[in-house]
Amino acid sequence: MTPDAPWLLIDQGNTAIKWRMSDVSGLRPESGVVESVEALRAELAVFDWGAVGLSSVGSDETRSALTEVLSAISAAPIFTASSERACLGLRNSYAEPERMGVDRWLAMLAARDALEGAFCVIDAGTAVTVDIVSADGQHEGGYILPGPELMRRALMSDTGRIRAEEGVAPDLAPGQSTTDCVNAGVWRAACAGVQSVMADHPEHRVIVTGGGAAGLLTLGVTADFRPDLVLQGLWVWLSKALDDQSA
Numbered sequence: 551m552t553p554d555a556p557w558l559l560i561d562q563g564n565t566a567i568k569w570r571m572s573d574v575s576g577l578r579p580e581s582g583v584v585e586s587v588e589a590l591r592a593e594l595a596v597f598d599w600g601a602v603g604l605s606s607v608g609s610d611e612t613r614s615a616l617t618e619v620l621s622a623i624s625a626a627p628i629f630t631a632s633s634e635r636a637c638l639g640l641r642n643s644y645a646e647p648e649r650m651g652v653d654r655w656l657a658m659l660a661a662r663d664a665l666e667g668a669f670c671v672i673d674a675g676t677a678v679t680v681d682i683v684s685a686d687g688q689h690e691g692g693y694i695l696p697g698p699e700l701m702r703r704a705l706m707s708d709t710g711r712i713r714a715e716e717g718v719a720p721d722l723a724p725g726q727s728t729t730d731c732v733n734a735g736v737w738r739a740a741c742a743g744v745q746s747v748m749a750d751h752p753e754h755r756v757i758v759t760g761g762g763a764a765g766l767l768t769l770g771v772t773a774d775f776r777p778d779l780v781l782q783g784l785w786v787w788l789s790k791a792l793d794d795q796s797a
Contacts, residue, residue, distance in 0.1 A: 555600025656783030
C-alpha cells in the first residue's frame with residue numbers, strides 16, 4: 551500500500567450499504583448508499599484504494615458476498631472492525647464485547663474521538679439504539695428499541711385489521727385515519743423512548759445519527775446531528791489498525 555493511497559470505508563447495515571472514500575486526513579467527499587452488493591460493485595468501479603475498513607451487522611453470508619466482491623475488484627487488504635473490550639480510551643461494558651453491534655461501538659469511538667465529557671449516542675435505524683458513555687470513556691450501558699418503521703410493520707403483520715401506508719411524514723399529532731394513527735403512535739413511542747433516557751442523563755451531550763435521525767429531530771429531540779458517525783468511527787478504528795500494523 552502506498553502512503554498516499556486512499557482508504558475505502560464500508561458500513562454494511564441491515565437494509566443498505568454505505569461507502570465513503572477517506573485518507574489519513576479524514577473522510578473525503580466521494581460517497582454513496584446502495585441496496586445491494588452488485589450496485590456497490592458498479593459504483594466502486596472507477597475508484598482505487600490501498601486499504602478497506604469494513605463494518606458489517608449483516609449475516610455471515612452477506613458479509614462474505616461483500617468481501618468476495620471487494621477482493622475481486624482490488625487486492626487491497628480488508629480490515630474488518632469488531633467490538634472490543636477497549637479501544638482509544640473507550641471501554642466496553644459487555645461481558646462479551648464481541649456481541650455488541652459493531653456499528654454501536656464505532657459510533658461511540660467517533661463521538662469519543664470528537665468530544666470531551668460524557669455523551670449519549672442515538673442511532674436511529676431499523677432499530678433505535680441508545681448508548682451512554684461517561685466522561686472517562688466507560689460505556690455505562692444502553693438500550694435497543696424498535697425503530698418506527700419496524701413498529702409499523704409489526705402492527706401490520708400481527709393484527710388483522712390495522713393497515714397503514716408507508717412514506718408518511720413523521721408526526722406526533724393524534725391521527726384521524728388508521729395510517730395517521732399508526733404513524734403518530736410509532737413516532738411518539740420512538741421519541742418518548744429516547745427522551746426518557748436523555749432525561750435520566752441531563753449532563754450528557756446527545757448525538758444522533760442514522761436514517762431516522764431527521765424524524766427525531768423534526769419532532770423535538772434535541773441533539774447534535776452527525777449523519778456519518780459510524781463511518782467516522784470506522785475511520786478512527788482503521789487509522790489505529792494501520793498504525794498498529796506498521797509499528
